[in-house]
Amino acid sequence: MSRVRPGTSRAKILQGDCMKTKILTMLRQTEGYVSGQELCNQLGVSRTAIWKTMNQLKEAGYEIEASQNKGYHLISAPDVMDAAEIKSLLHTDWAGKETLYFETIDSTNTKAKELAEQDYPNGTLVVSDQQLAGRGRRGRSWESPAGCGIFMTLLLKPDINPNNASMLTLVSALAIAKAITNVTGAAAQIKWPNDIVINGKKVCGILTEMSAQFDYINHIVIGIGINVHNEEFPEELKETASSLLLQCHRHFHRADIIVSFLQYFEQYYEEFLKTEDLSGLLKEYNAILVNMGKIVRVLDPKEPFEGKAMGITKKGELIVDTWESRKLVSSGEVSVRGIYGYV
Numbered sequence: 001m002s003r004v005r006p007g008t009s010r011a012k013i014l015q016g017d018c019m020k021t022k023i024l025t026m027l028r029q030t031e032g033y034v035s036g037q038e039l040c041n042q043l044g045v046s047r048t049a050i051w052k053t054m055n056q057l058k059e060a061g062y063e064i065e066a067s068q069n070k071g072y073h074l075i076s077a078p079d080v081m082d083a084a085e086i087k088s089l090l091h092t093d094w095a096g097k098e099t100l101y102f103e104t105i106d107s108t109n110t111k112a113k114e115l116a117e118q119d120y121p122n123g124t125l126v127v128s129d130q131q132l133a134g135r136g137r138r139g140r141s142w143e144s145p146a147g148c149g150i151f152m153t154l155l156l157k158p159d160i161n162p163n164n165a166s167m168l169t170l171v172s173a174l175a176i177a178k179a180i181t182n183v184t185g186a187a188a189q190i191k192w193p194n195d196i197v198i199n200g201k202k203v204c205g206i207l208t209e210m211s212a213q214f215d216y217i218n219h220i221v222i223g224i225g226i227n228v229h230n231e232e233f234p235e236e237l238k239e240t241a242s243s244l245l246l247q248c249h250r251h252f253h254r255a256d257i258i259v260s261f262l263q264y265f266e267q268y269y270e271e272f273l274k275t276e277d278l279s280g281l282l283k284e285y286n287a288i289l290v291n292m293g294k295i296v297r298v299l300d301p302k303e304p305f306e307g308k309a310m311g312i313t314k315k316g317e318l319i320v321d322t323w324e325s326r327k328l329v330s331s332g333e334v335s336v337r338g339i340y341g342y343v
Contacts, residue, residue: 017083019043019053024088027064027074035071081127081150081255089259094123095154095266096259102126104146106133108153109209109223116155116211116219123266124155127258131225148243150226150254154265157219162212164276165220166330167316169194169208171268171278172222174285176204179260180226184248189290191339192309192318196226197290200339201242203227224261228254240340279314286311291336296320299333309336 022043026034039050054072058064061078077085082101090096098121105111105128112126130146156168173190180188186198196204204226211218227243229251244252271280278285286292291309298305298320307322317328 019045019049020057020084021087023050023053023057024062024074024077024084027072028088033065033067033070033073038071077253077255079251079253079255081129081258085255086125086127086258089255090262092123092262092266094121095269096123096125096262097121098124100124100126102128104128104130104132105151107131107223108151109207109221112153112155112221112223113209113211113219116157116221120155122155122157125152125258125262126155127152145230148227148229150224150228150258152258153221153223154262155219155221156269158217158273160217160273160276162210162215162217164315165210165212165217166208167272167276167278168220168222168269169206170285170312170316171272171281172206172208172224172265174281174288175261175264175268176206176224176226177288178264178284179257180204180244182260182264183252183257184244186244186248187288189288190285191290191336192312192334193316197339198242198244198247200290201247202240202340203242203244203247226257228252228257275314277314278312278316282312282314290339291318291334294339295337297335297337298327298329299335300329301332309334 023039026039026042036047036050040047054064054066060080063075065073065075083099086096086099100115102111108126108128108131112124115124115126128151131151170193173194173196177188177190177196180186180196180203188203189197191197191202194206195202204224207223208220209223210220227241229245230243231245233241268281272278274280289311292311294309295306296309305322305327307320307327310319310321312318313328317330318334320327320329
């Protein structure tokens with residue numbers, strides 16, 4: 001959520017966020033000015049309440065022009081990712097409708113799991129500016145800097161076979177890649193199964209975790225970390241990692257990327273639910289698969305092998321043609337020639 005002061009009730013915070021969301025939405029939906037009286041009428045509050053909220057928005061970095069005869073006009077918005085900003089930009093049916101923002105958090109995945117146990121709805125989004133105990137594949141952990149990235153987790157409660165849940169990582173990858181391209185114009189590609197790359201450098205990773213019983217899913221959390229404004233990386237990551245800033249040479253409004261992701265995800269997720277596979281998304285996915293037609297090395301714990309990647313199956317498996325047979329890879333590390341230093 002937004003910054004919380006001691007003694008402030010959650011209901012009061014939500015009320016404040018709701019007011020900001022509604023005002024920002026109205027300002028964004030109006031080309032010219034919105035009169036103070038119209039805001040009062042639409043929101044059922046006093047002029048004083050509108051004035052106080054406008055001042056809060058200005059303090060947060062919004063540039064709002066006020067004219068005594070015309071009303072209010074939004075000129076520019078700061079690079080913030082709180083609930084009011086995201087929801088005022090959002091046009092989805094359910095994804096992100098419940099959004100919680102934290103300036104600093106241990107892990108957005110951990111928080112989303114807690115919320116799942118508290119009966120937060122399907123589509124709840126957790127966003128943070130800084131992550132102190134982020135997790136990656138194989139339990140790798142790292143501290144994420146403030147002001148540079150997007151750290152978010154989407155909570156899902158799908159009525160699907162648990163055996164099909166791993167495909168949601170690929171659904172998420174497709175949505176993120178499309179969102180990054182939509183906002184930045186850069187050609188974002190997918191390194192199967194859970195990395196997004198631009199010009200061969202990783203800019204985003206995905207971690208999907210599930211709580212399930214034998215044949216029933218309690219919840220799934222999809223954690224996503226995007227390097228947006230990072231200007232440098234540790235020595236050990238310089239050859240493999242990058243950011244949208246370094247690749248595109250300009251800054252971006254992070255909330256725009258989040259909103260674009262939610263809109264793409266909702267579309268692709270509903271397509272996935274029709275068949276519980278990726279048959280409806282194969283063409284789009286394979287079109288931006290960086291592995292396509294490349295020699296890959298599959299680090300199978302039993303017997304590593306090399307072959308040419310030929311896309312994915314409708315179950316999300318990577319198709320690899322070796323000199324002796326066609327193999328379907330469903331898990332494990334995959335290295336690609338020319339990507340992340342594998343030669």
